[in-house]
């Protein structure tokens with residue numbers, strides 16, 4: 001291993017000192033989230049031995065059956081973040097409403113949103129899963145905290161990231177100055193910077209979409225995928241490959257690593273013009289990362305980070321990844337309107 005490797009702490013201190021990107025409270029917040037992810041990784045790794053697999057027998061506010069690890073990861077994140085003085089409140093995919101930092105602890109300037117365990121359907125089959133987080137500033141200092149304080153467009157995020165629990169445990173982070181990746185050194189228990197200035201290539205020959213929903217798609221999505229499937233002989237003049245892991249963290253991690261396009265589009269079963277994924281816990285943080293890596297993120301028509309959220313658990317259609325492909329899908333939608 002190169003002797004020049006630096007730790008997450010050192011990276012954050014340098015960001016704070018040299019680049020002036022992050023105030024002390026934000027640095028503390030990110031370190032606490034990273035520590036919580038380490039604890040979640042330990043639980044994930046135990047699997048059957050730790051009695052963490054299977055369902056918990058409850059449902060979340062979105063009507064999904066909760067897995068034991070959805071609940072464990074949610075509790076770890078709350079417990080780790082509650083007392084540090086850096087946060088005012090938290091919101092989670094697994095909680096009906098926001099969790100305000102209790103009075104016995106000081107209230108900080110930040111709001112934290114998370115998808116504690118992304119890829120729940122992959123937990124029991126030993127496939128990569130993750131934790132996604134998004135950090136907002138508390139804008140209103142006049143009164144107590146409410147759900148409304150969280151309803152800020154994604155472009156206002158102060159930081160975002162995810163931790164992927166796969167063959168390696170990797171933390172991927174942006175504080176608005178590019179994307180950096182940190183690999184967990186299990187022996188040392190520390191996060192080591194393993195990649196900086198992550199860049200998504202503008203072109204790709206790989207798409208990710210759940211093809212089983214094809215009959216429910218809108219025409220522009222069908223057109224795009226049909227053209228990919230037509231390969232060399234079709235209008236695109238090249239063969240495409242397909243991947244679908246069903247853990248957004250793992251699909252986005254592949255795209256940050258080698259490019260690609262990921263889509264969870266609106267489909268006709270949905271009553272509103274929205275897809276399956278959640279704006280605040282999934283689309284916004286992943287959108288911030290992908291844009292910081294030179295990629296593009298839309299809901300098929302508009303930039304996701306510009307959307308004004310109307311509720312905490314809002315859902316949104318997502319098209320993200322290599323710029324030229326996302327642009328193409330977005331044009332197909334706008335042409336069809």
Ligand code: AHG
Nearest residue numbers: 115117118119120121210246247248
């Ligand atoms: P979560 O496990 O947090 O509820 O999110 C699951 C999401 C996302 O990770 C993934 O891209 C998508 O659901 C998979 O959906 P399908 O099962 O419809 O393929």
Ligand code: MN
Nearest residue numbers: 064070093120
């Ligand atoms: Mn879920």
Ligand code: MN
Nearest residue numbers: 115118119282
């Ligand atoms: Mn998720």
Ligand code: MN
Nearest residue numbers: 093115117118
């Ligand atoms: Mn989840």
